[in-house]
Structure formats: structure tokens, C-alpha cells
Amino acid sequence: MSGGKAGVLLMAALVALVAGCSKDAPLDHGPMVPATTPLQLDVPAYFPQVDIPADNPLTVEGVALGRRLYYDTLLSLHGPRQGKACASCHHQDRAFTVPSPGTGVLSHANLAWSTHFLWDGRVSGKLEDVMRFEVEDFFQVDVQVLRSHPEYPGLFRKALGTSEITSGDVAKALAQWVRRLTSSNSRFDRYLRYEGILSAQELSGMNLFFTEAGDCFHCHGLPLMTDNAFHNIGLDSVFTGANAGRFAVTGNPADLGAFKTPTLRNIALTAPYMHDGRFQTLEQVMDFYSGGVHRSPSLDPIMTKPGTGITIGMSPQQKADLVAFLHSLTDEQFITDPALGSPF
Amino acid sequence: MAYMKLPQRIAFRPVVVAAMAAFAAGCAKEDRQMPGPAPAPAHAVLALEHQVDGQDFRYDTVQYTNEAGQVYGITHLEYYLSQLTLAGAAGTPDQVIPGPWYVNGMNANRFDLGPLPAGTYTGATVQLGLPPALNQTGALPGTLENLLMAWPAPMGGGYHFMKFEGHFLLNGQPTGFAMHLGRDENLVHCTMQQPFTLAGAKDTLVLRFNLNEVFRSPHTYDLTTGNQSMGSMALMGLLRDNCADAFTLEHRP
Numbered sequence: 148m149s150g151g152k153a154g155v156l157l158m159a160a161l162v163a164l165v166a167g168c169s170k171d172a173p174l175d176h177g178p179m180v181p182a183t184t185p186l187q188l189d190v191p192a193y194f195p196q197v198d199i200p201a202d203n204p205l206t207v208e209g210v211a212l213g214r215r216l217y218y219d220t221l222l223s224l225h226g227p228r229q230g231k232a233c234a235s236c237h238h239q240d241r242a243f244t245v246p247s248p249g250t251g252v253l254s255h256a257n258l259a260w261s262t263h264f265l266w267d268g269r270v271s272g273k274l275e276d277v278m279r280f281e282v283e284d285f286f287q288v289d290v291q292v293l294r295s296h297p298e299y300p301g302l303f304r305k306a307l308g309t310s311e312i313t314s315g316d317v318a319k320a321l322a323q324w325v326r327r328l329t330s331s332n333s334r335f336d337r338y339l340r341y342e343g344i345l346s347a348q349e350l351s352g353m354n355l356f357f358t359e360a361g362d363c364f365h366c367h368g369l370p371l372m373t374d375n376a377f378h379n380i381g382l383d384s385v386f387t388g389a390n391a392g393r394f395a396v397t398g399n400p401a402d403l404g405a406f407k408t409p410t411l412r413n414i415a416l417t418a419p420y421m422h423d424g425r426f427q428t429l430e431q432v433m434d435f436y437s438g439g440v441h442r443s444p445s446l447d448p449i450m451t452k453p454g455t456g457i458t459i460g461m462s463p464q465q466k467a468d469l470v471a472f473l474h475s476l477t478d479e480q481f482i483t484d485p486a487l488g489s490p491f
Numbered sequence: 492m493a494y495m496k497l498p499q500r501i502a503f504r505p506v507v508v509a510a511m512a513a514f515a516a517g518c519a520k521e522d523r524q525m526p527g528p529a530p531a532p533a534h535a536v537l538a539l540e541h542q543v544d545g546q547d548f549r550y551d552t553v554q555y556t557n558e559a560g561q562v563y564g565i566t567h568l569e570y571y572l573s574q575l576t577l578a579g580a581a582g583t584p585d586q587v588i589p590g591p592w593y594v595n596g597m598n599a600n601r602f603d604l605g606p607l608p609a610g611t612y613t614g615a616t617v618q619l620g621l622p623p624a625l626n627q628t629g630a631l632p633g634t635l636e637n638l639l640m641a642w643p644a645p646m647g648g649g650y651h652f653m654k655f656e657g658h659f660l661l662n663g664q665p666t667g668f669a670m671h672l673g674r675d676e677n678l679v680h681c682t683m684q685q686p687f688t689l690a691g692a693k694d695t696l697v698l699r700f701n702l703n704e705v706f707r708s709p710h711t712y713d714l715t716t717g718n719q720s721m722g723s724m725a726l727m728g729l730l731r732d733n734c735a736d737a738f739t740l741e742h743r744p
Contacts, residue, residue: 447667453718
């Protein structure tokens with residue numbers, strides 16, 4: 148392609164992209180609470196459209212309320228996790244995860260596009276559904292605490308048009324906040340948008356990632372870097388207890404050892420890795436994929452390589468290149484943006 | 492430090508391609524509506540069904556036997572169909588419906604074909620996959636389904652035409668296979684020679700995909716030597732040839 152043609156294409160695409168990203172575009176997010184301010188997610192045009200429930204449109208007031216609740220330990224008062232808030236296990240500087248021995252904490256980045264939640268997908272539906280689970284089951288929020296609070300009734304009235312404050316209202320506000328937690332400005336994103344470059348080693352890793360040589364892309368595809376599906380990647384060959392994964396929800400033997408694919412966005416910040424946090428470093432993860440996969444009847448077909456083997460056999464250089472590429476998925480803006488931090 | 496070449500990036504060129512594709516699709520629709528006195532329209536539905544040599548399609552059961560005698564089961568089935576052409580007879584003009592349609596074995600897979608002229612037809616053809624104009628990175632709308640069917644830019648770009656995955660028994664042990672098909676050269680042209688008549692009311696055209704045909708003829712496909720097809724144009728060529736007669740058509744008034 149000549150430089151001239153490429154330039155014309157690029158210019159036309161830029162116009163289309165800018166139009167697509169316009170914050171002035173009319174919104175159709177369903178009925179708004181009077182006097183609330185509509186909010187549009189600011190994500191690149193290559194991200195999928197977000198499916199926002201008509202009865203919980205994204206608003207400035209709703210997101211602000213959800214943010215406050217997310218960081219407020221009042222949520223756990225009188226419940227089994229006293230003194231905790233959502234943010235206790237989801238730190239912004241760790242892409243909304245936390246280092247936790249024996250557990251891999253899933254990031255809250257880009258959950259707006261998920262329909263199954265938690266490692267085994269035991270909660271399905273929209274963010275409102277998983278937040279209701281968090282409010283009613285995980286934290287067992289005492290809504291009376293919020294109702295008698297000097298500020299929350301007013302904030303709920305302003306954001307959701309109610310001061311009654313039910314667990315569903317708390318879930319709605321939290322859902323708006325988590326929907327707002329979008330990560331799309333890594334160095335890799337800027338590379339995709341022609342706003343930045345990657346090093347030769349990162350490009351080498353990228354090519355491994357997006358070809359059969361590394362075969363990462365089938366489960367960690369663009370742009371979310373997850374397929375939001377469940378796979379048994381061969382961590383074990385025998386599955387008991389928490390290692391049963393999706394099987395614990397479906398009872399389908401084909402789901403034994405299958406867990407939700409985590410996003411690889413910000414993966415360099417979210418150690419330890421896997422559902423049980425068994426790997427402390429990305430290098431250990433590379434070693435596993437290269438030669439540590441275990442066979443079992445439910446091993447995902449993608450994990451069987453040409454010739455029916457289950458090892459990729461990456462060289463040390465290839466592993467290092469892949470790790471370098473994974474580091475380019477860190478979104479510094481996401482982990483430092485004051486608007487995503489604690490309001491307290 | 493280095494830049495990649497333009498075709499290997501995803502964010503910009505696709506917008507242009509999508510616009511061109513949408514324009515082309517719009518033209519095709521106009522063409523279909525041009526001819527003079529229109530017969531009474533039939534509002535047809537395209538329905539996809541799946542089976543294995545007459546056996547019901549079921550996920551996660553290693554119960555089918557392919558042409559090579561290998562016992563297998565299915566865990567995953569997704570594909571695109573495009574360019575459905577109904578071959579008119581006795582004065583009925585050919586009807587071309589460009590699609591494309593995304594099919595997932597987990598879904599109901601019923602698609603509104605819009606108004607079609609009543610009349611007799613000798614059969615139909617359909618493409619398993621996407622025409623070259625749409626088989627470019629970002630050319631399809633950015634739905635999650637389409638994004639996850641992407642064929643990575645470093646491997647040529649575009650989309651998977653088909654993902655057909657499962658396990659087969661190798662020395663008695665379940666072993667994975669992934670029949671992934673893509674690239675323009677491997678677009679499958681499927682022919683169905685069953686005649687039918689659209690009566691002018693709602694009709695359903697059922698395309699039935701016999702998954703054992705993927706492994707049957709003209710090539711007896713051996714999963715032990717071809718369990719992963721994506722990186723091999725030779726293996727994908729076998730799948731392309733075999734899939735040409737994988738669909739049958741049934742008209743349900």
C-alpha cells in the first residue's frame with residue numbers, strides 16, 4: 148500500500164473514529180432520574196458497545212455514589228466482613244486486585260463486558276446481578292446503616308431517585324461505578340491507535356501472542372484480552388474442592404478444572420496468577436504454558452497442540468519476549484487516575 | 492524500536508473497510524428490490540440445525556464416529572454463513588441474500604431473510620465463511636462475537652470462518668482437536684440441490700449442517716495427524732473441500 152493511500156485511509160478512519168468517540172453523541176441509556184447527568188464511557192472505537200440496562204443508566208451522580216460505596220467500610224458493618232470495603236481487595240494501583248496468597252483476585256477492569264462473574268462464574272447476568280450478590284451474600288450489607296446515615300439518603304435520592312435504599316439500589320450504584328472502571332489506554336492501545344510505539348522485543352512477544360507459536364489469542368483476544376469464557380488450561384489433572392472450577396456450578400464433567408479467563412490487561416500488576424494464585428511471576432506462568440500443562444479429559448481442545456502434544460516448548464528468549472509484551476498492557480492512567488481513587 | 496505495517500494494526504483501517512462493506516451491502520439490497528412487478532412476498536426465515544450423520548447434536552459427549560473411524564465429541568461450534576443464493580426456476584429470479592450470519596451451536600440460530608418472492612427454486616448455495624470484502628480485520632461490527640472470531644493480523648487478518656472444537660479418542664484418551672478455518676483461499680462454497688417453493692407466506696429454510704461431512708469427502712480427515720488446522724493451509728484446504736457438501740436444505744412452509 149502506498150503511503151498516500153495509507154494516509155487517505157488513515158485520515159478517513161480518524162474522522163470516523165473521532166465521530167464514534169464524540170462525547171456529544173446523543174445517549175440512549177433509558178429513563179434518567181430527573182436532574183441527573185448522563186455519562187458516556189470513554190473507550191476507544193475498537194471496544195465493543197456496552198450493554199447498559201435501561202433501568203440503570205450511567206450517570207455522574209450514580210457513578211459518584213457507587214464510587215463512595217465501593218470505598219466505604221460502612222458496607223460491611225454488621226456483616227461477616229466487618230471493616231472491609233470492596234476496595235480492600237481491589238486496589239487501584241493493582242488494577243483493582245490485591246496480592247493475596249492462595250487466591251488470584253480477578254481485576255475489576257472492563258467488567259462492563261462480562262456476563263459471568265467470579266472464577267467459576269457462579270453469578271451470571273449483568274453487573275447489577277453480581278453486585279447484588281456482593282451486597283446481599285458477600286458483605287451482607289445492613290441497608291439500615293445507610294438509611295440512617297446523614298449523607299447517603301440524599302445521595303441515593305440524587306442519583307437513583309430513591310431514599311428508601313434497598314440492597315438493589317446499592318447494587319445499582321456499585322454496578323454503575325464498576326461499569327466505569329474501563330482500562331483502554333495501555334502502551335499497546337496507544338500503539339494500536341498510532342499514538343505510540345512498542346520495542347522490538349515487545350513486538351516479537353506480540354507476534355508470538357497473536358500467532359499459533361504462542362497461541363494466547365484464542366482465549367485472550369482483542370480488545371478485552373479475555374473471551375470471558377471458561378477453560379481448563381491444564382493446571383491439574385485431578386480436580387477436587389476449589390479446583391473443580393466451573394464444574395461446581397454446572398455439574399458438567401466437561402467443565403472440570405475450567406475457570407473464567409482473566410483479562411490480561413494490567414496483568415503485570417495482578418500477581419499472583421491463576422485462580423489459586425499458584426504462580427508468583429509471569430515467568431512462572433510462561434514456564435507452565437511452555438511445558439507444564441497437564442492432560443485430563445476436560446483439557447480445553449485449544450491446549451492440545453499440533454501433533455497432539457501439550458507443550459509449546461518456548462525458548463527462554465520467546466518467554467522473555469512474551470513477558471515484555473504483557474508488560475505493555477499496563478494502563479498507567481487507569482491505575483493513577485484520581486477519579487478512580489478513593490473519595491475519602 | 493519499530494512500527495508495524497498498517498495492515499497489522501486494528502484500530503483504524505477497519506473503520507474504512509466497515510464503511511465500504513456497509514455501502515456494498517446497501518447496494519446489494521437495493522438491487523434485489525429493483526425488478527418490476529413483484530410477486531407476493533414471502534417473509535422467510537433461515538434456520539440452522541446441526542447433526543452428525545442423523546444423530547442429534549450434543550455438546551460434551553464423545554459419541555460420534557468420523558470417516559476415519561475416530562470417536563469424537565464436540566465442545567465448541569461457531570461459524571459464519573454468507574451469500575445465500577436461492578436458484579430460481581420457471582421464471583423466478585435468483586435471490587441473493589448477502590448476510591453474513593454468525594452461527595453458534597449454543598444459540599437458536601434463526602435469521603429473518605426479509606421479504607422474498609414466491610416461486611419455485613431448484614436449490615441454493617451458501618458460503619461457509621465471509622467474502623473477501625468482509626474478511627478483513629474490523630470489517631464486521633464490533634460485537635463480542637465478531638471480535639472473538641478475529642483471525643489475528645499477524646496471521647493475515649480477517650475472521651475465523653469456523654471454529655469446530657472437541658475431543659477424540661487417541662489410544663483411548665480424550666485428545667483435543669480444533670478445526671479452525673479461515674483466509675480467503677479457504678472460503679467454502681456449499682451447494683444444496685433440494686428444490687423448494689416459497690408460497691408467499693412465512694417460510695422457513697432450514698440449513699442442516701452434518702458435522703461428519705467435515706471429516707468425510709473428498710478427503711478422509713485424520714485427526715491424529717491434523718488435530719489443529721489453523722496454522723496449516725494444507726489442512727484448512729482439506730476442510731474447505733470437505734465442507735462443500737456439508738449442508739442440506741429443507742423447506743418448511
